[in-house]
Amino acid sequence: MEDKGKSNKKNNNKKQKHQHPNDQTTRPTSSSSDIAFKPTSDVKGLKFGGQFIVKSFTIRRARPLELLKLLSFPPINKTTTTTTNTNNNNSSSSSKVAFPSTTSFLPTNFTILAHHAWHTLTLGLGTKKSKVVLFVFESESMKLSVDRIWPPEIPLGEVNKKLIRGLGSGCEMARFKFRKGCITFYVYAVRRTGNTGFSRADDLRTILQSVVALNDFLDHTAMLAMPNQRSINYCNTTPPVAMAH
Template sequence: MEQKEKKNKNKKQKHQHPNHQTTKPSSDFSFKPSSDVKGLRFGGQFIVKSFTIRRARPLELLRLLSFPPTNPKPTNNNTTTTATNNKNKLPFPSTTAFLPTNFTILAHHAWHTLTLGLGTKKSKVLLFVFETETMKAAVDRVWPPEIPLGEVNKRLIRGLNGCEMARFKFRKGCITFYVYAVRQVGSLGFSCADDLRAILQSVVELKDFLDHTAMLAMPNQRTISFAPPVAMAH
């Protein structure tokens, strides 16, 4: 009987997908101190650690997640009030994202070519979901707008003293998504759990990215640089 139970346990462990813990997120996220949470892994080559990521604009995050933004047309009655409401209606106001820079995209391709395919073509995207907008704003003032991959663990993850994190990882073709839920040490629950669930579900449903030029999942988007709309309603 004991041998059968051991075999059953081993079978369950073997068939468990590494993303199963994130495909069905629950209210009991596994939070750890920022000093203990698992960071990012990248190649040992110096050039790979030098690849940079930059802070994404809110609309870039929505496009990356294929999440439709709420963008009602403004009326002429109270333009100022409507514009403020539209800004507040953007999803995930407590989330900060980092995307690979154009340099990183080009360097990945060049490194892969120079090493005859032995280099890496894996890009990394980071999303930090904070428990409050106030916490996000405070951290954004400290974090640099652009940072090398080699400094991410030290400055963006280990550098958050007095914080706890829950980590989620997804591989989507040439892009690996790292999602971190961040709260103060001693906090109960996670006040932005709904946003976190929506982000995790969006990442789970994304199709694999086949190349770096398709990063924002838009047919006419040839680079990851954000291009604002030409015409805007006033």
């Protein structure tokens, strides 16, 4: 009986060791101290399973508005500043960008179509899952410096080597993974090595909460609904004036 008890304890310990604190998180972290940062050489990257052809599918850098639509996050209202002079009135408007230190990569049109073609050719055995990758940097300046280096479009198979490992030994990352139907979200928090805490913890928490609240994506061909792939899981209240066929 004692041997069985010991073996059960060993099995439980082994299961606990395999559970990464930031992997498949369902409850967003409440403070930056809860985030487990690791060197870029140790942090987990994207997983592809046995679908090696998926590595050749591409993702592209998203625009800020596309990120908001992806997360079903309401856009930030424009703040209008009015300056009045004696001779004329000059009004200038400026819009605040949400998540200014976040860079996101979405599946390209080719990837979306290739996923469906691959699923059809393999008689339903090929994967239909796309990947979305978000990097939340600790500062806007860090994001801008990295954006100059990273390509605007990259094959999924090169993300681990060129984006995650490519940041070098001077950075640390925390990884979060969420499966939402046919789309898997990978969220990475990035900071300089040696820094304590995470200055963009609020943005990170908001993004994680938004991803958790999303419904499963049953069919990601909805990403092709608008010209230039502007919309993901987004319903425009204004009907189009005309449509070209």
